[in-house]
Amino acid sequence: MTAKVDLKVVLLGREASGKTCLVDRYLHDRFNFGVNQATVGAAFGAKKLQIGGHTITMGIWDTAGSERYEAMSRIYYRGAKAAITCFDVMDPTSFERLKFWVNELRNNEEHCKLYICGTKVDIAEGNRSGRVDVHSVSDYADEVHARYFDTSSKTGQGIQELFTAIAEDFIQSESKTRTLAADGATVPLARRDPVGSGRSAEPAGGCCA
Template identity: 40%
Template sequence: MANVDLKIVLLGAQNVGKSCLVDRYVNSAFDEKQKNTIGAAFAAKRVQTSRGQVTVGLWDTAGAERFESLSRVYYHGAKGAIVCYDATSPFTWKKLRFWMGELQESEPTCSVFIVVTKCDLWLDGAGSSPAHSGSEASGPTVGAPGTGGLLPREVPEEEVREYAESVGARVFYTSSRTGFGVREMFEAIAEDLATHKLPQRASEDVARVRLTDARPAGDGEQAGASRAAHRAGCCS
């Protein structure tokens, strides 16, 4: 297992699409027949941030209820948690609320991010799918491949927004099938965690001191010469 700078855990109901998110991001792949995770799976990826390159470790946990106690082992010490739900499934939203409560109780310092999965499958309030548009909220209605059409959104966006604000979580919209928002989501989370969770590096401290305290070349010598001339004048 690679040494990681940022540990991120993925949580959510079974079949919500956690493994597909990781597969799309790490391998640029999508498997329609992705098998359910047993226990947890691990993947690592180097990510460029404003703090330099960091290694992000992704713990993809099993969504089945019989593995819930095991998932708690994997999110222990995580810097961030990606909690997923499918907007066409109220059950997955209920499970998201469950995992948010677990994290707040067990890992209160863990930064939490809400991720909407399978955006290619649902219609928003305007009758469109964000996964097939240039923005997160609108665009032309396009049937998802192999589905025969789009599904209604069962979890109101306003409810999600209000809940996210109440817990201080950012919300991301994604589709592993089309790739919509996946890379942007992971990179934004890595940047956020690198900025707020990584300890200050010694090299950064030194650079900051040098920038703050640096003087133009020759200032020290000129000041010394001036003092010497002043002393000489006093003695003559």
């Protein structure tokens, strides 16, 4: 079954950075503790939202984090309006890997809005000395013009706020584009999504891909 997707969102990040758990909590309000089967290729989910009198359908692509699937991930982020780049707040190497995807998007999808997402903050509460420095992440987010959110798929912390912000930013951007068009300004044509942003696929992953 296909459905029209207004807002294509892609999740990128290292394997086991919590991407699949993040989507599962947002779409289904659940957390499957202990399930960590890696996503293969990508999984798709969609949600209809009512934001400020607007109705939109958000399509979310959860991509595989393994480096061997990088080429495939590039297919899925094409045409995305928003990208959530995830890192495990207790894993500095996952934050360094996040920078790779930020550079990818900046070089290939310049109109895609970036959101940096720190995951598993519930674990950091008991071990603050071991987590990635919040100020370093915040400074980096400012540097690349991204919005930064800390989240926990276990407790739900920050997840609704993250996706609501994405939807609100999209609506604001679309309203601005329509205003420019009405005023006669030149507006760039949207790129076609080669994988079909409205195409549904069965989830192929577990909790913490």
